[in-house]
Structures are given as C-alpha cells and as structure tokens.
Amino acid sequence: MASAALPLAANWGALLEGDARPTFYLLAGLGAGLFFFFKGFRTWRHMRLIQDTPTSRIRSMALGRVELYGQAVEKAELTAPLTGAACVYYRYQIEEEVQGNKHRSWRTVDSGSSSAWPFYLEDDTGRVAVDPREATLELPPDYREINPDLTGALGNFLAERGVDTHSFFVFRKKLRFTEWHISPGEHVYVLGVAQERGGMVHERRVRIAEKLAALKADPEAMAHLDSDGDGSVSAEEWDVARRLIVAEVERAGFDDRVVVGKGEHSGTPFYISDRDEKAVVKEHLWKARASVFGGAVLSLFCLGGLLHRVGILWG
Template structure:
C-alpha cells in the first residue's frame, strides 16, 4: 500500500514537472532570440573613440578612473562601484535552495579613459558583467572568527542575518584602472555632478536596502530621549580601522549608532541628527586615520587621481538612455561579450525546444496517448 502511494506521488510530481518543462522550454526559446538580438546590437554598434563619439548609442572601451573612491564592504578595496550579495541556504519543501537575503550596491560617478579623452559614466541602471573579487560560503558558525572574516560578519549583521543557516556571499567591483567595455547612451549631462558621496546604484527589494528612512527610524528608536542636536555633550567616537574592531560592549550608545551609520555608508544628515550626531563635525574618529580624513572616510574610501585633472561638470555623460535603454558594463572585451552571448543564445534556442518536446512526450505517455 505504501509503495503504491509513493509511486502515485512520484507520478503526480512527474506530471507537474512535465508541465513546467513545456512552459520553461518555450520561455528559453524566446529568451534565446532576445539574447541573440542583444549580441547583434553589440556587434552592429561600432566602438567609438571618446574624442570623436557622437550623441546616441555608443560603445567605448578603456580604463576606469576618477577622483573619488568608495570602499567595498567585504574586500575593503577602493573602487568606484561595488555590488555585494548574500544568500542563505533555506529548506523549501523537500529540497534546499539558496535564498537572496542581501543585495547592496553603491557607486560614485567615474570616468573611462581610452587615451583620446575622458568620458563620465553614470552606472545607474546598468547591467553589469564584472569580475568577482570575493566569494565565500560559511556554515552556521556566525561568531567563529576563524571561519568568517570580520568584514563579512559586519556586512551580514547590517542586514540582520544571524548565521543560523549556511551563508554564501559574493562581491563584484569596478576598481581603478580596470579595463571596461561599455554599451550605453551618450547624452547631454542632465545635471550629474561628480562628488565623493556614495550613491545607491539600484533600488533593492524591500528588506534588503538600508534606506535613509530606515536609518532615521532606527536612530530615533535607539536614542528616544535625545533631540535633533543632541541633549548631551558631544563625544569623540573612536572606531577601529584595519585593526581589531571594537566589541559592542566596549562602545557607547552613540558609538554603536555611528558605527552602523558609517558601515552603511550613510551621509544623510537627518539620520545623523536623529542619532544626536552632527553630520559635518568631526565627532567620529577612526583609529589610524588623521582627523582631516574623517569626512572622506565617512563618505567614501578617499580620492584617486587629483580632482583638478577631471571635468567635474562635463557636458556629456554615458548613461542608460530613455529611448534606448540598453546599458551594459563588462570587464570583458566586445569580442568576448559577443561570443558569450552567442553561446547562450544557441543553448536557449536549441535547448528550449528540446526540453519542450521531452516534456510533451512525458505528458502524452502519462495520458497513455502513445
């Protein structure tokens, strides 16, 4: 009886997977042609020299550069753009699957240099194919420093990840002098200014992004009796730099809040004011760094080449266009990007129908029509 029930359940699951296979095969087939269309767009758009590039859809290649840098949370490397993602291994039905629990991406506007000129790039809304600088998997031993680096632990703590499940983290970044291939729209500058303030690259799903409103609310809850400008004498809060981070028990309440705001890269004055800290005064000191570097340390990782070597208010910017939304940044060359897209397109165009036919065969056999 039990064997018959198990067999029946397996047959029912086979029926369901066959239906999913039919739909999935059709979707893969359609997706294959979309990928092929993107490949043709890349090959049909000639690579332009920055000095002679005209407004509209362009392709440029060169080295990333810029006057301001930010710090990637996991590697600590200075960069212009980073994306850090975390997954947890969760049990779903009878299987286990990776569930995304954090997706953080910040950037500062940067330039691309091809030896004929400099072109400002606004990576907002770009599809990226970047080199992976960090990848790690950790078991549910969250407080074990031997297995989990301190930077990884701090990043996960920001998102309330307790380490009860197995965790996987990855980080991608655009660093100084990285070779880039970019397909995007060259347009008149809509008012973009180059500055040291890190900007969120994309709106993450709810629960993943530390918004300014969330920081304001958290700071207000932690400091309920302190006014906007603080109700007590302002203290200098020392946060560890590259050395051992301070344990929470060794930090004051203001120190804990300042640490959270700093690690989140928040330069929002309202969040600092709600915590009773002056946004622009040197109330937060980072061990191993001089006082004049405090604002730079809070807003980014410092400066690259001298700012006077760049036009901070250029007339044109490479960005995601309104009429032509194609915007792609890759660490691979045009030829390698096109080759990769071609292979994916072939796999989808041929694999999709094969999956559909196999699933239809299973359905017909299940209905005993064969």
Template structure:
C-alpha cells in the same frame, strides 16, 4: 472507488502542471536564445566611438577606469577598494531532502566613475546597467557577516557548519571597460538658452517674490509696476540673463554614459573585451536553445507520443 477517482484527479492536475511548466520554460528559453543572439550581434556590429567625437545617443565606447568625484569605494564584505561592486549574502537551507541557497542580503553600488581614452574622459553612471565583470570572489562562513575574506569555493564548508556564502563582484580602477549605452555631451557652450529665453526665466524667478520687484522697480511707490517700470524690469533681467549665459558658456564639456531610454537599446558595462563578450552571449544563446529543445522533447515524449 472514491480513492481511485481522487488519485486520477490528482494525476490529471500534476500532468496539467507539467504541461504548463514545460511549455512556459520552452518559450522562455526560446526568447532568451533570440535575446542573447541579438546582444551578440549588436556588440559585434556597433562601431567603437572615441569619447570626444561620439554621437549623441546609443553608442559604444572603451576606456580605462579612474575614480570619479566619490573617489574609491570600499566593498562591504571584503573591504576591497573598487569603483563598483555588487554583493550577496546567502544562507544554506535544508528541508527534508531539498536544500538551496537563500539570499538574505544583497546590494549594488550606483556611484559614478570615470573611463578615459586618448581623446577625453566620460562619466559612467552605472545605475540600471547589465554589468559583466571578471572580478568575482566567493567564500563561506558561519556568521551572516563575514569574519574573513579568504576565497573558499569548497562545498565541504557547508558540511563543516559554514552555512553562509558570500559573493562579491567588482570593477577596479585601471580596468579596461567596454561600455554600450546612452551617450550625452553637455557644457562647453552647448544648449545655452538665447538671451530672450533666459530673460523670461529670470523674470519668472523674480515674480516669485513680487515684493522684492516692487522694492527695486516701483519708482513712484504706488504699489504697482507700470509700463515704464516694466521696461526697467526687462532691462535688468536681460543683463542678469546675459551674465548667466556667459557663465553657462564657460562650463567645461562633460561626457556621460548612462542607462538608455529605449528598452531595445541595452546598457552594458563589461571588463571583458568586445570579442569575448560577444562570444559569451553566443554561448548563452546556445545553452538557452538547448534548454528549449530539451523542454520541447519532454513535451513530445510525455504528452504527444502516440
């Protein structure tokens, strides 16, 4: 009697777990469906801007990749020269009848690189970007760090004792990049403070070392800066401010694309064309919808069928 009651309780707990799990997965799949559809429509509907004339804020640009200040990067597993990489080292693990790949190490580069169109050059800061690239390598080995970089996608490597899987993805120089993110233009005389603003900044800096101010402007050596001496301070600060303003106005124009500050505005970098990228997101949406419907069907059959 007690055993039967225990089995019944265990069965109820399992049923409750299946109900919660299936409901959660259905909701997640529905959410992913709308998310991917929104991405696809955003990519299709956002006009492509030229780098030199792009508006400030969330924009779409395209350009050919070139090296930034850091020049080329070297991917840590394959040794490939690139401008961006991400990698994973995974170990094959088996417990009874269950087996899976467990990630033991992973990393992503965040070094900036450049893209160029026929109007200008833009600095890409890839940190935080959703990056989709057609350049990917997967191979297997029997050590945590790969000893060779030959692509081997055959699962029989696992059977033969090669328990590690190495995955790398890249962006290469000369790739054509589709980019959607937060665009900002600086330099070129933009956002240069007025002389009044810059003078105040200079005076605040000088006040950090008040003894130096006294040494330069305390003419009567009484240890204080009187009204006339403060006029001299302001005049000197104004001259210094104007020098700084002239320097800022001569700074070259720099265009940058980086992560967005609004969650509803995605930051996407891709080596796929705009058309192919939108198609991929629509396929992801269809697959997510199919997953949602499967979980809903499971719920109906197992919990709501009369």
C-alpha cells in the same frame, strides 16, 4: 504546438489524475523552455548589435548609442563591502543554505550594489561619466566564499545590514558571500546610450551666466577685454571673453554633462563588462545557442511528457 493544445484541453482531467505534481513540473518545464527559446533569440540580436557597433573614441563620441572601451576611473571613493577593495563599482550577494523537501538550495538574505554612484571611463582621448543604474553587468565574481571568518570588518558589515548569522543557539548558518567589483584602472567595455544630463546643462548655463554678469560688473576686467583700445568692447572681443569663461567652467568639473547609461525608449541594451568586445560577443553567442536549442529541447521533452500523460503519445 497550438494543435496539440486541443487534445490536451479535451483530456485535461487525465493530466490531473492521481499525483498531479509531474503535470505541474512538465507545464513549468514547457513554460521555461519557451522562455529560454525566445530569450536566446533576444541574446543573439544583442550579440549582433555589439558586433555591428564600432567602438567610439570618447572625445568624439556622438549622443545616442555608443560602444566604449577604456579604463575605469573613480568618481567617488568606494570600498567593496565584503573584501574592502577600493573600486569604482561593486555588487554583493549574501545567501543562506536552506533545506528543501529533497534538495538543498541557496536563498538570498541580503544584496546590494553601488549602482547609484557613477564612475568615469577614460581612453587616450578623454573621459566620460558612466551611470551604471539598470545596466546588465557581465562580470565574473571577484570573491566567493562559504562561511568565511566573520570577525572584523565583514562581521561589522553584517551587523550593520542586520544579517543574522546564527541558526539555532550557537550554531552558525551556512552562508555564501559573493562580490563583483570593478577596480580603478581596470579595462571596461560599455554599450549604452550617451545623453546630456538635463540638470547639468542648466547648471552649466547658470554658472556661465553668473560669470559673464560678474565680468560685466567689473570695469577693470572690461577695459582689459578692449584689445584694440577703441574704448568699447566689440562683439568679437566679447565673444572671446565668453569662450574663455565657457572653457573655464568646463575645466572646473562640468566635463560629465554627457553621461553614458540606459537610454529611455532607445531599445539599446546597456552592458558593462570587464572583458573586451570579442569576449563579450563570444559569451553572447554561446548563451544564445544554448538558450535557443536548450529551450527547444526542454519544451519538446515537456510537451512529449504532457502528451504521454494524456495518452496521446506512447499511450
């Protein structure tokens, strides 16, 4: 390919002779082909990572890269904007049909997601918070419709978002609405990085320190701690009290001090899917194959076209 660049450069003028558009299309095709070729290998590496990472149980998962499979549980009450469905996560896209020179295509006019809201993942051993920011979500659309009824909640939502539904006078634009969401109770696959949230750790420490200080200041409670009745609270007796307080603080909502999300500088991809591991691997495999072979064929085709235009091939 590199050696092909020399005659291409020498005959650059021939590429731009007459109608230059085919040359640009061929160059764009060559670039896209190379992009898909390399992207295919990246997808394949991720597929192997998914295959090679055993699924952890939530109660015993370690910090670092984890693969989890469990049921989604709401942390905040969310409603999907297009369908009004209760969910733990949503993403939506509103597109408008636009007429190009030769073809019609869809242009996004509004999109959004609830990625700022974490949700819980629960298996039969425990639960953990999942922060979906920067996740690659592999969800099939739950709702896709062209020009649905825009009265009611959907119309109000569009007005709220400032989406104009009219093209000219009373004529309506052709709009396509797509929504993806994860419902409470749905089984979810997650590959990400489990990490302690710095803020939560500090908040937990402060809460424990406050409770211990309050205990020390209460003579009656301190007397109750003196289980052997020797008139003083020994180190062991104090340790029991401290442990009880730690357990109480953790029960009171600090169970999400560990969160699964996109790890910083970890190199681990962050996937959320509503399918199981097998289906995720299968999808990655065909995507990788299609990308590598499709990218190579597209590149070769475009390269052949460029060489033909400069008269080197089939000239």
